[in-house]
Amino acid sequence: MPIQSTAILGTVVLLPGEPAVACRDTDAARWWARPLSRRLAAREARALRRLAGLDGVPRLLGWDGRRLTRSAIAGRTLREARPVDPAYYRFALRLLVRMHRRGVAHNDLAREPNWLVTDAGAPALIDFQLAWIDPGRGRLFRLMAREDLRHLLKHKRQYCPDRLTARQRRLLARPSAAARAWRWTLQPLGRRLRGWLGHDSRARQE
Known part of the structure; x- marks a missing residue:
C-alpha cells in the first residue's frame, strides 16, 4: 500500500x-x-x-x-532514533564534508526530520529542495556549508553532549553574521515554507 x-x-x-x-x-x-x-x-x-x-x-x-x-532510504528520523552513539555524528560529519566537496549545501539541516538514522545505524540526509548548489564553492556557499555543520553540532549537543570537542563548542558559541540575520529575518518565512513542504512522519523516512 x-x-x-x-x-x-x-x-x-x-x-x-x-x-x-x-x-x-x-x-x-x-x-x-x-x-x-x-x-x-x-x-x-x-x-x-x-x-x-x-x-x-x-x-x-x-x-x-x-x-x-x-x-x-529505510530508517528513522533523528527525532525518533535520538542517537547517542558518537560514531553516528562522526560519520555524519564525513557525509557533510563529502557533500560540500561536490558543491552542495543542504541548507535545511536544522530540521530533525531531514536527518535519518538508517537501519544500519548510519546517517543519511533527505529533502534537498532548499539546497544551495555552487560548484565553485564561493563565499556564500561556504557560509551555507558552515551552517550545515553548526546544525549537525546542535543535534549532537542535544543527544550526545559529552562528546562535543572544545572546537565544536566554540563553533556553536559563535554563530555567523548570516546565521544571526537568518534568525531575525528569513527564519519566520522559512518556517512557513517548510510547513508547505511538510509531510507526515512516515513519508519522511525516505
Missing part, C-alpha cells in the same frame, strides 16, 4: 518494494503553488545529480519537470 502525504506544494508517495521509491508529484500542488513546487523539485533534482553515488543521500531516478522520483 503506498504511503502518501499531501501538502500545498504537491504530494509525495512512498512505494514499498525492493528497492523502495519515493515520488514527488508537483501536478498535485495547488495551482498557484505549482511554479514554486516545480522550482524546488528541480533544485532537488540538480542537487541529487551532483551527489550521485554518494552513500547517505537518495539516488535520483527521474525528473521530467513535473514528477521527481528517487530512491527511498
Whole structure:
C-alpha cells in the first residue's frame, strides 16, 4: 500500500518494494503553488545529480519537470532514533564534508526530520529542495556549508553532549553574521515554507 502525504506544494508517495521509491508529484500542488513546487523539485533534482553515488543521500531516478522520483532510504528520523552513539555524528560529519566537496549545501539541516538514522545505524540526509548548489564553492556557499555543520553540532549537543570537542563548542558559541540575520529575518518565512513542504512522519523516512 503506498504511503502518501499531501501538502500545498504537491504530494509525495512512498512505494514499498525492493528497492523502495519515493515520488514527488508537483501536478498535485495547488495551482498557484505549482511554479514554486516545480522550482524546488528541480533544485532537488540538480542537487541529487551532483551527489550521485554518494552513500547517505537518495539516488535520483527521474525528473521530467513535473514528477521527481528517487530512491527511498529505510530508517528513522533523528527525532525518533535520538542517537547517542558518537560514531553516528562522526560519520555524519564525513557525509557533510563529502557533500560540500561536490558543491552542495543542504541548507535545511536544522530540521530533525531531514536527518535519518538508517537501519544500519548510519546517517543519511533527505529533502534537498532548499539546497544551495555552487560548484565553485564561493563565499556564500561556504557560509551555507558552515551552517550545515553548526546544525549537525546542535543535534549532537542535544543527544550526545559529552562528546562535543572544545572546537565544536566554540563553533556553536559563535554563530555567523548570516546565521544571526537568518534568525531575525528569513527564519519566520522559512518556517512557513517548510510547513508547505511538510509531510507526515512516515513519508519522511525516505
